Amino acid sequence: MEARTPHTPDAPILVRKYGGSSLADVERIRTVARDLVACRREGHRLVVVVSAMGSTTNELEAMARQASAHPARRELDMLLSVGERITMSLLCMVLEEEGCPAISFTGSQVGIITDTSHTDARILRVTAQRVREALQQDRIVVVAGFQGVSEEKEITTLGRGGSDTTAVALAAALGAERCEILKDVDGILS
Numbered sequence: 001m002e003a004r005t006p007h008t009p010d011a012p013i014l015v016r017k018y019g020g021s022s023l024a025d026v027e028r029i030r031t032v033a034r035d036l037v038a039c040r041r042e043g044h045r046l047v048v049v050v051s052a053m054g055s056t057t058n059e060l061e062a063m064a065r066q067a068s069a070h071p072a073r074r075e076l077d078m079l080l081s082v083g084e085r086i087t088m089s090l091l092c093m094v095l096e097e098e099g100c101p102a103i104s105f106t107g108s109q110v111g112i113i114t115d116t117s118h119t120d121a122r123i124l125r126v127t128a129q130r131v132r133e134a135l136q137q138d139r140i141v142v143v144a145g146f147q148g149v150s151e152e153k154e155i156t157t158l159g160r161g162g163s164d165t166t167a168v169a170l171a172a173a174l175g176a177e178r179c180e181i182l183k184d185v186d187g188i189l190s
Contacts, residue, residue: 009136012177014044017051017145017167022184023087024054026094033094036140040100045135047174049145049167050091052083057146073118077147077157080119081106084144084163091142102140105130108149112166114156121148121156123165126173143170 016036023029040046051057060079064071071079088104095102111127134141145163148156158165164181171179 011043011045013047013135013171013174014039015047015049015167015171015174015176015179017049017163017179017181019163019183020051020054020056020087022182023050023052023091026090029053029087029090030094033091033098033100036095037098037100040140044177045138046140047131047135047170047176048091048140048142049163049170050084050087050142051145051163053087053090056083056086074154077118077155080157081144081147081155084146088142088144092140095140095142100140101138102142103134104142104144105134106144107147107166108155110143110170112148112169114148114150114158116150116152116154116156118154119157120159121150123148123158123169124151126169128170128173131170131174 018032022032036046036048057080060083064076064079085106092102092104110131111129113124113127114121115124131141131143143166145166146158147162148158150156167179167181
């Protein structure tokens, strides 16, 4: 078990986003967790945004299309938001096994407030109060990407690429030192 590395409240915040292929199975989640442990040792307070594992979103969407030729967009959002929740919970479990205190949050729990456009919502604001509190407790914060909650308290999803959008929005709201969108494809972009 990794020794816990305490951080000062003013240590830099790093937001990292991991895509579904990087988190496709539990072994890959373990690899990501080891990467985060190393990053934490470098002195960063971490906020991690995750996508659904592998092709989970596509599989959920296919199931919805089997259930209904034209699924209600609200119900589609309810269904599709589950994928990221699975990933965030598993990653937190692995991080705890590695000796890093971690906590997972959905988009609504971190205050990602959106409009009411189901399956393609736009972020209106990010409160991030629970993220700040968890960082003060020196925890790694793992957030389900791709989702938020409307002002009417409806679960919404942000459309394709929504986890990247989540990461950038959280980084801006938290005044993060950096936001890294990690991909397992060739190429570098700054």
